[in-house]
Amino acid sequence: MSQGALPGFRDFYPDQLATRNYLMLVWRDIARRYGFVEYDGPPLEPLELYTKKSGEEIVGQLYTFTDKGGRQVALRPEMTPTLARMVAAKANAMRKPIRWFSIPQLFRYERQQKGRLREHFQLNVDIIGESSVAADAELLAVAIDIMRAVGLTSKHVRARVSDRRLLTSLLVSAGVEENELARVFAAIDKTGREPREVTRDKITAAVASEDARKSIERLLANAKDLDALAKEFASSPQVLEEIARMREYLAFLAALGVGDWIDFDLSIVRGLAYYTGNVFELFDATGEFRAICGGGRYDDLLATIGGVDLPALGFGMGDVVLTEILRGRNLLPTPVLSAEYWVAAEDESMLSEVMRVAGRLRAKSRSVEYALKPQTLSRQLKSASSAGVTSVVLLRRPDYQNGKVTVKTMADGSEQNVGLDAFLDSL
């Protein structure tokens, strides 16, 4: 075997690149429909851009090196810090809310596995400078509309939504102490993926109060039932306020036409520490794939990174998992990699005439191939056929001298003798 790409990195052969381009086309189109504009930043950033937010431990998962100027640099593992910097630099000058999206290639030095490589392309969609619930609904609608655009339905994909403010108010109301919250969050985040006993053990370890633990049990039992939670914890005004916010969010999502994709699920917490409010994930309904997309509100992050205090929310959607799902469901379009026309000549000495005709077709924006070496007509047609062109423009010496060519449609073999000029004008 010859050596391939580095582990976790991909070679994109033409058909694979066509798939990637297709996805990006959809991403750009849907983002555009929602009024988002595209930006980009450098793939290489100062290391401290990432350590400032996440601490030193993240360095182990970054591609880092010292450049020739002695700077510590890293290949970007996520886009948000770059976004924060760019927005912060011109925050005052920009109309709010800012609706930006980007499709960066991101890098992470980790053991690769299904749906997760060391490099991927990720759509990032962010709204900055708007704290209203409508913004949260708008953001999630973008992600769901992308699912629709690639042919997935609400049966295939579910959006699970929650809100850390709601979860926090519920836990506080249940009697969990401030300093216990983080560990309870972590335990709840894993609820769907590990046995109930493990979750219970973790909560027992994290929470001192017996009563609080019992409340958490009831809370988890009703994690997908907003009405039940409202009833159960009706004594807390804080909880009721948060539930009202969630109801408004769900109502807005319905108004945006994506209501049937949504499942309320309090156990969605998301690993990233910087989420402050609404959080959501998009999952394949069969559960055999990783999350397609994840995001939420991070109102404090811009102040931390960029030094500008603006509320913000966003999501990331990677190309790897989405491509796997679409391939599994046979929803990837067959890429068209063939030229439209093949110019052939009956007479092997007519190569320069072939070139002239090819040139005129190309000037008409048509994609054209022809045999680069002298070949029999039989061979040329064989090549044209295997190249997959839809039509062959055939030159015969006497006809061509009279300005005529034969246009052959490969699908049915039909031929038409036409004037070259008229044919070109018809394109």
Added chain:
RNA sequence: GUGGCUGUAGCUCAAUUGGUUAGAGCACCGGACUGUGGCUCCGGGGGUUGCGGGUUCAAUUCCCGUCAGCCACCCCA
């Protein structure tokens, strides 16, 4: 970082209890069907059996290591 499974041509797979120059289909290139493709037939290129050691008269086949891939854990994009 931990553990399990796997590794033969570009792809999908063969190769009798370890036994002679590792085969086939598809793909690719070319020829024939005497200058209009898709069919058919013929031929060709392409493998130090992932790599490195070991056991053996003999290793694709057994053992060890290593690399890579897949899966799970960890962690998250």
